[in-house]
Amino acid sequence: MHDVVIVGAGPVGLFLACELGLAGCSVLVLEREQEPHSPFKAAPLGMRGLSSASVEAFYRRGMLHPLLTASGVHDDPGVTSEADEPSPPRHGGHFAGIMLDPAKVDVAALPFRLPSPAPEGMPTYLEAVEALLSEQASQLGVEVRRGVTVSGITQNDESVVAQAGADEYAARWLVGCDGGRSAMRGLAGFDFVGTEPLFTGYTMHATVADPEKLRPGFNLTPTGMYLQPSEGHIGMMDFDGGAFDRSQQPTRDHLQAVLRRVSGTDVTLSDVHLASSFTDRAMQTTAYRQGRVLLAGDAAHIHSPLGGQGLNTGIGDAMNLGWKLAATVHGYAPDGLLDTYTHERHPVGAAVLDWSRAQVAAMRPDPHAQAIQGVVRELIGTRDGTTYVFERMSGSSIRYDLDSEQPLVGRSAPDLCLEDGTRLGDLMQDGQGVALDFSVNRSLHGSAMGWESRIRYAAGRARNDLGLGAVLVRPDGIVVWAGDRCPDREAFERAAGHWFGGPAV
Structure with missing residues (x-):
């Protein structure tokens, strides 16, 4: 029996498989298509845009340079940036067909941005993304079986079984990543609600x-x-x-x-x-988990492809779910950790659906929508307006509610860099959490060592510490605790225990 069966070998399913494989889980991916190649995945129809949050996810797992090469991107300024400020985006994107001028994006106004090798978004092709993730999954011991159509699911308190013809595939957990017409969604009984299409x-x-x-x-x-x-x-x-x-x-x-x-x-x-x-049918499941079955990507939420939000939201789902499901499989997940997947990602999906609906409403061929277009065009023509739209599209605006008033907590961590050149992104490639300690007295040294199999500890002065003494970052890159110049060891240990379980024995 596998730890996890994933149904669907698209980018979301493969990214999740890599996350679980990196964490030492046994993973089987089932895909109904016999061949991975399709003209709809290659140029020109397979072209997609990766947001800065998605590119950052590849960077944090050591896949940035292979992604750039596979996508034919060789000269993005983010790759070699050692400047004091983040590089401006190459591609501004659009809202309701109204193009953004990337030169008007106020990068300094984006929350907690620091220079990073990861560019602020880039074009790619589905074929390139899937090929890269397939190779990575294979290296991590993930098995992918093609030509398998799952037609039934049965589950109990201990396991779930996927039926495909006369074959059965048992696992402790099953994740449906089988796209907008997901069979897993219906077989597991998820409620799917939303709005009907206009075009x-x-x-x-x-x-x-x-x-x-x-x-x-x-x-x-x-x-x-x-x-x-x-x-x-x-x-x-x-x-x-x-x-x-x-x-x-x-x-x-x-x-x-x-x-x-x-x-x-x-x-x-x-x-x-x-x-x-x-x-532009916009629908979302009311929850992302039913018993031992979970959903990610288009299986959990569908909407129009305006702005390329579907792929990026799906990668965010996979990044959020992977480490939580792995901790649950290995038995050290704190109570309720897996439920935070729905709690954190459902509002993100709902916001993307509304973002899509707003664009469609502004694009309708009627005088009311055309009046809205004029107002939106004027707003996007301003620096603040362009920055706001870019922030929403890039994922920079996402902040999970982690019950903290500290402004960095709940956000994706900036790429903090120690004086010796070690970057946060470098420390995250093995899928562990990271504790960065910038304090002179190394007040957290030793406390983090109780979680040495789950939290990597690194200490040293930072090139830009943002006024912080230490930060604790989850495996998906989200800050769960940040301390001032003299970080509170007890507060750190409470945060570590809350998200990573008790210290390793």
Whole structure:
């Protein structure tokens, strides 16, 4: 019997598998597709944007440089930054099709940012991300079985069994990472609630006979929206209430008719090489756990792909869940630790759904929405407005409620750097928590050693300690305790016990 069975070998399932494998869990990943390759994962339709929070997650697990190489990114300023201030983003993104100017992002205003090798977001492809994570999972002893369709789940107080035809796969825990049409969600009985769609969206790779009739980039029109990030790669939004999606395969004639309607041109598609449809249906499970079954990524929440929030939210789910589930498997998790996964990540998912809904509402082809567009465009044209939108999109605004008034607690830790050049990100690659002690008297030395299998202790003066004497960081990079110049040893030990259980024996 495995410790954990993960259903779904997409980026979220594979990232979670790596987290669990890093923690010494036995993990089996089941994937219904026979082959990992798909034209929808490669260029151009497989293009995605990773937020700064997601890039940071890869950095903290030692996968930043392989990710950059696999994604074809070789010159991002964040990679070699040793400056006193964080580098500005290369890519600003957009809100409701209104592009952000990255030069207007006030990086110094982002909460607790320090220079880091991890860039503030980057483009990539699903194929590159999955290939990197598959290789990492394999090195960590994770087994991936393809061509397996799970059709049933049974569970009791001790284990859960996934049925696939005549085969059964038993584990102590099962995590559904099988996408927006998740079978695990229904089989385990999760409630899935939200709002119905306003549009059918399309993405296609096509040959355009008269490309000069289409403008590059995002184009909001009186009848919808079309996007052309590169020649032949076209996205469209048709506000038909989601009527077309899943009803039939989009043909060249249908796609051409929609493109002509939303662009207001008589453009001609000579050929359509690949095409798919989607909607802005926004739904979320009311909880992320039912007994011994948990959900992560699109299996737990779906919404429109505007702003590329789905992949990034899913990676955040995996990072949050991995260490908590591993601690539960190994038997040292404090009471209620696994329940904090829903407590912390459900509000994040709900906020992403509302962010998506707000964009769709502003993009509708009617006078009210167009009036909202004008107001939003003016706000985004300001430095504060651009910074606010970027902060929401990048993940910098996320702060978990950990019942502390200390402003850093609950946030992702900045990449604190000791004078010898050791960075927090370097110390997190083995998946442990980290205690950084900047105090001269090393007041925490020895106390952290009781958790030596779970918390790595590092001491020394910092290049920029943000006025702190010490910080305690969870394996997912979230600060759970921060002390002043003379840190309180008892307060540190209480925080360590609360999140990491009793000292190791």
